[in-house]
Amino acid sequence: MAVEKINMPQLGESVTEGTISTWLVKEGDQVNKYDPIAEVMTDKVNAEVPSSFTGVIKEIVAQEGETISVGELMCYIETEGAGEGEVDAEEKGKEEGSAETKEDTKKETSEDQPMKKRYSPAVLRLAQEHDIDLNQVEGTGRGGRITRKDLEKIIESGNIPKSGDARAEKTAAHAQKQPEPQAAPEQAQPAAPQAPSYPGDVEIPVTGVRKAIAQNMVRSKQEIPHAWMMVEVDVTNLVEYRDSIKNEFKQKEGFSLTYFAFFVKAVAQALKEYPQLNSTWAGDKIIQRKDINLSIAVAKGEELFVPVIKNADEKSIKGIAKEINELAQKVRTGKLTQDDMQGGTFTVNNTGSFGSVQSMGVINHPQAAILQVESIVKRPVIKDGMFAARDMVNLCLSLDHRILDGLICGHFLARVKEILENMSKENTSVY
Amino acid sequence: MPVMSYIQAVTQALREEMKRDEKVFILGEDVGKRGGVFRATDGLYDEFGEDRVIDTPLAESAIAGVGIGAAMYGMRPVAEIQFADFIMPAVNQIISEAARIRYRSNNDWNCPITIRAPYGGGVHGALYHSQSVEAVFANQPGLKIVMPSTPYDVKGLLKAAIRDEDPVLFFEHKRAYRLLKGEVPEDDYVLPIGKADVKREGSDITVITYGLGVHFALQAAEKLEEEGISAHILDLRTVYPLDKEAIIEAAQKTGKVLLVTEDNKEGSIMSEVSAIISEHCLFDLDAPIKRLAGPDVPAMPYAPTMEKYFMINPEKVEKAMRDLAEF
Numbered sequence: 132m133a134v135e136k137i138n139m140p141q142l143g144e145s146v147t148e149g150t151i152s153t154w155l156v157k158e159g160d161q162v163n164k165y166d167p168i169a170e171v172m173t174d175k176v177n178a179e180v181p182s183s184f185t186g187v188i189k190e191i192v193a194q195e196g197e198t199i200s201v202g203e204l205m206c207y208i209e210t211e212g213a214g215e216g217e218v219d220a221e222e223k224g225k226e227e228g229s230a231e232t233k234e235d236t237k238k239e240t241s242e243d244q245p246m247k248k249r250y251s252p253a254v255l256r257l258a259q260e261h262d263i264d265l266n267q268v269e270g271t272g273r274g275g276r277i278t279r280k281d282l283e284k285i286i287e288s289g290n291i292p293k294s295g296d297a298r299a300e301k302t303a304a305h306a307q308k309q310p311e312p313q314a315a316p317e318q319a320q321p322a323a324p325q326a327p328s329y330p331g332d333v334e335i336p337v338t339g340v341r342k343a344i345a346q347n348m349v350r351s352k353q354e355i356p357h358a359w360m361m362v363e364v365d366v367t368n369l370v371e372y373r374d375s376i377k378n379e380f381k382q383k384e385g386f387s388l389t390y391f392a393f394f395v396k397a398v399a400q401a402l403k404e405y406p407q408l409n410s411t412w413a414g415d416k417i418i419q420r421k422d423i424n425l426s427i428a429v430a431k432g433e434e435l436f437v438p439v440i441k442n443a444d445e446k447s448i449k450g451i452a453k454e455i456n457e458l459a460q461k462v463r464t465g466k467l468t469q470d471d472m473q474g475g476t477f478t479v480n481n482t483g484s485f486g487s488v489q490s491m492g493v494i495n496h497p498q499a500a501i502l503q504v505e506s507i508v509k510r511p512v513i514k515d516g517m518f519a520a521r522d523m524v525n526l527c528l529s530l531d532h533r534i535l536d537g538l539i540c541g542h543f544l545a546r547v548k549e550i551l552e553n554m555s556k557e558n559t560s561v562y
Numbered sequence: 563m564p565v566m567s568y569i570q571a572v573t574q575a576l577r578e579e580m581k582r583d584e585k586v587f588i589l590g591e592d593v594g595k596r597g598g599v600f601r602a603t604d605g606l607y608d609e610f611g612e613d614r615v616i617d618t619p620l621a622e623s624a625i626a627g628v629g630i631g632a633a634m635y636g637m638r639p640v641a642e643i644q645f646a647d648f649i650m651p652a653v654n655q656i657i658s659e660a661a662r663i664r665y666r667s668n669n670d671w672n673c674p675i676t677i678r679a680p681y682g683g684g685v686h687g688a689l690y691h692s693q694s695v696e697a698v699f700a701n702q703p704g705l706k707i708v709m710p711s712t713p714y715d716v717k718g719l720l721k722a723a724i725r726d727e728d729p730v731l732f733f734e735h736k737r738a739y740r741l742l743k744g745e746v747p748e749d750d751y752v753l754p755i756g757k758a759d760v761k762r763e764g765s766d767i768t769v770i771t772y773g774l775g776v777h778f779a780l781q782a783a784e785k786l787e788e789e790g791i792s793a794h795i796l797d798l799r800t801v802y803p804l805d806k807e808a809i810i811e812a813a814q815k816t817g818k819v820l821l822v823t824e825d826n827k828e829g830s831i832m833s834e835v836s837a838i839i840s841e842h843c844l845f846d847l848d849a850p851i852k853r854l855a856g857p858d859v860p861a862m863p864y865a866p867t868m869e870k871y872f873m874i875n876p877e878k879v880e881k882a883m884r885d886l887a888e889f
Binding site: 252 | 844845847
């Protein structure tokens, strides 16, 4: 018999902590290796933590609702046969790349582990002189210590991991990834003054997704100078068209054909013509994205997720509708993966679903703009010199004024409007 | 090039210097007819006669005193202290007179004496025949202390010591006498006093040592090379005054420094070497400066197990080197 530790696994490259949402086992339970033992909520995603061993849960250390850092102890598990546990642990490390660090932590005695961050004067000097990000360096010294020779080899190879690099690459390669949590919290701090609480008040800890939302919003509003525009679109034909095929569509395809899919399609098409809006501010330059990956906001209870429809310009209205449906399904069942949320280049937000008719969206950092599709409402408008009852919708655009100006956004909105107003049974196919 | 032992190199250097300069003479206990207890002066009595190879009474203070006086009057005495352990009665002469005279007389006088003495343990010599005494003299400006590690260095440095215009203590490791052999050129060459020598180039760890320690470190380095550990070995050769430049360079080379001496650890030559490195190399250091030395007990014990515990040996050096390499 041996007692092993199960630590908080690394659930994503920039994830630093996780909140235990539910324990799926209790003390004394027999579990098999790879059995889920707990549900964990991180900044990015909810995930199940599998057991690293077969055995009996001995002691649950981290309680539900508790937020613990990656690598911190979650629970103790009693395994059969000490040697076997070791071997299992090794195997598992090989099978699951991400679990490897965790297993190493366990294998190395805790007294050895801290050497990873113990830097000698020589190492610090070299790191400074060559701008090496020590977090990205693998140490070969005792207890994972980074040796002077490790750095000398890196310098010689010319392949120097720079901290600046990592950030730029992150923004460049996965534009829509959540902001790095390490940068955001400091900025979030000043926005959260100490507020007194009174008897009867309920204090809700800010964790997981809520925390991520807060950080992203603060970052966006602090960094991006927002400007707003709104256009009114007559979608009477579109409504007519969609209503005429929605039942048949549902029957045939098994999911609903929403208005939103048409809007997403129209935006994707317009973005292709106005790539200026499909871009990112990168300090000394603006990066225009080739791919049109549209982030859509999906709410679930108190949480808001922003999954991505990739290459929306290449998809039919049906394809988009299907993907919206799938992503919404995933959000509802908590199956959304980090991959589903990566790579967005522009956001289309379906505020109309809450009955809103006008709103000023906060840009999904580091994108350049966000489009809010408001409620479609029947309103009397003047058409051909006469009052007519038309289906009207407001499209509200928030733009990063560093990148974009009113002129180009006006053109873009006009184009979206044009596309939407021309959507009808006669000239639009959902397939 | 003839191969000779460490002690043969001593004899050879003495012979050549006596031939070269008739002011050179030897004095010490049993150095004459007997040729020295270790046979370092073997044959010199016969070759140069009793006037130049003088047997003295058992009085180290006199050996040093007579030598110092003669040196100040222009002779080139080579005084032998039979065992370095016996040098203590002569300390007053050496430190108060020999070391100070040039400074005290404002350069009017100098004292070109060489005092040879076998030091070191590992020969079952026990308390009075095993000690290292260099640290006693190593904070006395005016003195030079030379401790060679190879036959080649012995010849070149002993000749340099004899020709030096100031007092030089020349300590020979008695275990090295017949243990170490090496090629020694026949020609007249002199090695600079005050200069350390890189005995092996390496990139993982630096070992700084002297005397027999060099030999042990080289042996260990060869073994460690098979494990992929590359050791840089600096032989101090002169332990006072130290070759700071070479020490700094060697320490900077790898940033991991092991200092080896068989002397008692505290206050040893290596304490000073360590201080030099910490003063100059902070931003090159990748590990704490490590010292491998004898324990801080009064002297080498006689019991073989205890002697072994006290003495450094290739295994201990190897272990310390590996430990540092893995840091």
